[in-house]
Amino acid sequence: MSIDFSKAAGVHDDALRLRAERTKVLxxxxxxxxTPGYQARDLDFAASLTSALGGGDGFAEELPLDTSGQDLLYRVPYxxxxxxxxxxxxxxxxxxxQNALDFQTSLTFVQMKLKGLAKAIDGQ
Structure with missing residues (x-):
């Protein structure tokens, strides 16, 4: 019996990929x-994560995120x-x-999950 680590990590697997893409955009x-005329862009993280998790069993194989423009929104300046x-x-x-802190939080959750799996495998 094998362990599917993408399911073990839960939502954080997808969240880490989305946070990495958002880091690139920011x-x-x-x-x-x-740069004159440059339009600031951003990613609606909650909507993108919801659409990524909407695939059947709750986990996405690949994120439906296209940072070339389709899933990016323009930021309205103050x-x-x-x-x-x-x-x-x-x-x-x-x-x-904030995105870096959220990335670190998801990474910590994944690390805790993997440590828990390692303890279970060791029989502790």
Whole structure:
């Protein structure tokens, strides 16, 4: 009998992949903070995770996430700039930091699950 680690990790397997994709999007926003006309993008994490988990048994083989544009949303700026750039550095940095913390939380849950499985295998 084999162990399916994707099922053992639960929702955190998909959450980690989505958080990694969101990190790329937020990093791109930060990198283009001074690019005239650049439109800040973001990923609706909750909606993307819900759609990823909506596949039958509750776990997705591959995420239906296309970061080339389809699942990304435009961010509405609090204070629009004159050059058309909608990136606000403080907002992006806060979103990036929160996403990093959420990634670390999911990673910790996966680590705890795997330690629990290792203890079960060892018979402890």
């Amino acid at each position: 990093a791109s926003n930060i990198a283009n903070v001074s 204070h629009p700039s004159q050059d058309g750039n909608t990136v606000e550095l403080g907002v992006e940095q806060a979103s990036f930091a």
